[in-house]
Amino acid sequence: MNVIKAENLGKKYIISHQQERGGKSGKYTNLRDVISEKIGKLSNKLFNPFTRNETSPHSAHEEFWALRNVSFEIKQGERVGIIGRNGAGKSTLLKILSRITEPTTGRVSIKGRIASLLEVGTGFHPELTGRENIYLNGAILGMAKIEIKKNFDEIVAFAEVEKFLDTPVKRYSSGMYVRLAFAVAAHLEPEILVVDEVLAVGDAQFQKKCLGKMEEVGREGRTVLFVSHNMTALKILCSRAMLLDKGDMVTEGETQAVVNHYLQNMTNSVLEQVWENRETAPGNDKVRLRSARIIINDEEHHENVIRVDTPLKIEFECWNLLQEAELNFSMSLYNAEGLCIFNTVSPAVVYRAGLIRGVCAIPGNILNDETYSVMIMIVKDMSVPLFSKNDVLVFEVKDIVREGAWYGKWHGVVRPKLVWNTEFIQPTVQESFEITYGK
Amino acid sequence: MKNLSESEYDQVIETGHAELHYWKDLWLYRELFFFLSWRDILVRYKQTTLGIAWSVLRPLLTMIVFTIIFGKLARLPSEGVPYPIFVYAAMLPWQFFSGSLTESSNSLITNSHIISKIFFPRIIIPASTVIVCLVDFLISSFILCLIMVWYKYSPDWRLLTVPFFLLLSLVTSFGTGLWLSSLNVKYRDFRYIVPFLVQIGLYISPVGFSSSIVPEKWRLLYSINPMVGVIDGFRWALLRGNIQIYWSGFLLSTALVMLIFVSGIWYFRKTERTFADNI
Missing domain, CATH: 3.40.50.300 (P-loop containing nucleotide triphosphate hydrolases)
Structure with a gap:
């Protein structure tokens, strides 16, 4: 017996870019903004009555089907x-x-x-x-x-x-x-x-x-x-x-x-993404992403495979469109189950407007054999996220060579190679213990 | 396997469907309404250590200040009623109105965590804040009784009409609250407008003075302020008819109150479907 029957469900949201431009207001509108926008349009009509009222890119409303x-x-x-x-x-x-x-x-x-x-x-x-x-x-x-x-x-x-x-x-x-x-x-x-x-x-x-x-x-x-x-x-x-x-x-x-x-x-790896056009690159009027790539820093093996022991570099380039801003990168790695493995941030530096590069080195022997996706966020003043993008890069870490005879799935979200110290303390002594009572 | 025919499902979700069952839903969620009101009352009297003392002190202090400024310094007429009683009779509906306006206009925002996680008719939230203010009103009324005993002033049969005027002020507060709370979800800067409205309202409503000092030719215009009718009504009911109601103005006020109330419900219902998306 059916208890739920859904037919052609759809939900549309309208994302207004105007609001994003408003900056701190975020999701909701301020009456002030609406009024100033209306007045702006009205004065446009009054003073340029013959130009067609093209919707400016800032006030564009975009439909989004969730x-x-x-x-x-x-x-x-x-x-x-x-x-x-x-x-x-x-x-x-x-x-x-x-x-x-x-x-x-x-x-x-x-x-x-x-x-x-x-x-x-x-x-x-x-x-x-x-x-x-x-x-x-x-x-x-x-x-x-x-x-x-x-x-x-x-x-x-x-x-x-x-x-x-x-x-x-x-x-x-x-x-x-x-x-x-x-x-x-x-x-x-x-x-x-x-x-x-x-x-x-x-x-x-x-x-x-x-x-x-x-x-x-x-x-x-x-x-x-x-x-x-x-x-x-x-x-x-x-x-x-x-x-x-x-x-x-x-x-x-x-x-x-x-x-x-x-x-x-989720295993469709994306090892490099480049957005040449600054107008359409992902981002907003403060920062835009130019590229993201994974550099396999492995001199021994010249193959394009990321192994558990392969050191990696993850590189991001972005345009800073702000005049002067203290920016830093914040990168999070997620596994295929959506669990955040770690989040790492670059030091914050004051940049002029222009192109910025950030490179994060992940040494070998940290990640396990899994598929990871990279989330990048650009943060201003160590506190204000300007822009973030999920799944910028997706890569798979493979488990090819392994020491020992255990071939099952290696447990754990991370797989660090840690220093162990083992030693032999003393041999087993065959002794009979006498139990003594009292003095 | 048996599939249900359309009529055997007991709930259908689609655009506009909730509209049709609005009042039925409201009835189903009446218990939640009681619980939310109960919560707001509990929290109100727990959070501030002064609690009840605060709801007593506020109107009392305002009354004293108004008595000194308008009664003693400006020597405005009070139609033979002791000035403190005269002011306090107007403070009752005014406190109720301003309190519920302030609380209810913010109520949806402060309860956004519930709104975005659970379904219920949203109108319950501003309604429950009005109930809290009603409790304040009852406490204040008790103070008025004490003041009347002190001045040995006793009301007459008109006292029995107080519930009617209370209902009128409730409708005024709730109607305005509905407008402001839903506008506040959409335009967040309304929260700056409300305290201003309340502050200005205290001076343009006949709280500290009698509405009879307004020149005759302006009185009808003055009655556009819906609180004029409510306050005059309270004074008429509490003060042995020393205050005459200006009937044409009163009817205008009442008509406006009804308009605000009905349009408030209409606007609230129109926007409430998108509250969860906007909040």
């Missing part, structure tokens, strides 16, 4: 994973399903009560006590007062906060806070549960507890939709998965197959 023509059906009791890179439309899909935002096209039909858990602890108020927050958070998540009352003791026991029930949650440790938040969420009893990346919080033990609870929810015949970058969790939890990319549904089916498809698609 989700396009997505259709699927989900049956009762199914646990479905949603996979995709950042910006693939996963969160948008969850937001539509939980009615936070309306789709631009298409429709979803739902049978049963749906509860969404896009974040644990939504609406927690630091000034209120644990007890008060349980009621408040429960109500926000859609529980009726009677339901909360019925489950109250269970929630408290699950969160292990009995002693602190009447303490304001601002005095809670972060662990207690998350436990309480998840406990409330875990006692929701909807027919359909929509969960976003909540497992990204808490320690390993807590994550295990969450996973266990989610499995239990599934076993009770309830339907779960689950977004995660954690492929392992997805494989354990979900029987079926959907892969989204740039708003389109790429494939759906058995979880293992979809995860493989996702991982393989």
Whole structure:
């Protein structure tokens, strides 16, 4: 029996470049800007009535489809994973399903009560006590007062906060806070549960507890939709998965197959990117990226393969369009599962307008055999991100030669070669011990 | 395997669908409304150590200042009512109005973390802030009782009409709050406009003085300020009819209040679908 049926779902956002130009305002508009823009247009019309009012590039509005023509059906009791890179439309899909935002096209039909858990602890108020927050958070998540009352003791026991029930949650440790938040969420009893990346919080033990609870929810015949970058969790939890990319549904089916498809698609290496045209290069009116490349700094092997022990250089060039600015590069490396491996920053230097180059050297024997994608960010005054771009470069580190006889997957996100010291202390002595009593 | 026919699904999400079920949704989420109001009241009286004392002191101090400036120094008429009572009777609706205006215009922004994560009819949020101000209003009313006892001043049967005028000021506050809160989501500089409006409003509304000192030919124009009708109404109801209501002005004020209220709901509903995208 289908409980969710989505037909041709689409969500369009309009990105206004005008707002970006406004600088600090970010996503929202100021009335001041709108008025000055209107006055600007009006005076243009008055003084140049015969020139056609061409939309200037600054005030151009660009359409952006976060989700396009997505259709699927989900049956009762199914646990479905949603996979995709950042910006693939996963969160948008969850937001539509939980009615936070309306789709631009298409429709979803739902049978049963749906509860969404896009974040644990939504609406927690630091000034209120644990007890008060349980009621408040429960109500926000859609529980009726009677339901909360019925489950109250269970929630408290699950969160292990009995002693602190009447303490304001601002005095809670972060662990207690998350436990309480998840406990409330875990006692929701909807027919359909929509969960976003909540497992990204808490320690390993807590994550295990969450996973266990989610499995239990599934076993009770309830339907779960689950977004995660954690492929392992997805494989354990979900029987079926959907892969989204740039708003389109790429494939759906058995979880293992979809995860493989996702991982393989990420291996298309991009070792160099150059944008010759300064007008269209990625960036904005402050900085624009000119090029990014990986230089394989390996004198022994002249092949174009990055091995675990190959030292690398990652080079970026960008145009600084600001007159005088203290800039630095900030680079993050992500693995195929979307986990940030590290973030490294260059020293901040004051530059005049012009072309800047930054090179980061990654020594051999740090990365494991995986596919990595590079995110670059250019930061002003050590604090203001001017521009950032995901997946500028994608490269694969291969495990070709290995010392020893273990050929399985080498564990760990990184694979540093560390100094070990081993020595022989003393040989085993064959002795019989006499046990003496008293003196 | 059985597939459901269209009618067996109990919820459909598509553009404009929520519009059709707006009032039904609102009813379904009534419990959340109570919880949010309860939260705001709790937080309000917990956060400031002075808590209740603050909501008592503020109107009281304003009343004292106005009594000295308008009553003693400027010697404005108070139609035979002790000036403190005369001012305080107007402070009640004014505090309620200015408080709910300030709180509700910011309410959507301060609750943005909930709005972007959970669905519910957004109108609940500004509505719950108005409820908090209603609690302040009740506390202030109690103070008025004490002042009246002190001056041995007793109201008459007109006191029974206070709920009506309270409703009127509630509609005024809520209507304006709806406009400002949704505009605030779109244009963030509205948060600078609101304190200014409130400050100016205190002086152009008949709080410290009687609206009867406004020349007859300007009174209708003066009544365009919706708070004029509300404040005159409160004085009429509380002060034994010493104050006469200027009826044509009162009707104009009331009509404007209704217009603000209805258009506020209309504008709020029109924009609320995109709150989560803009906030």
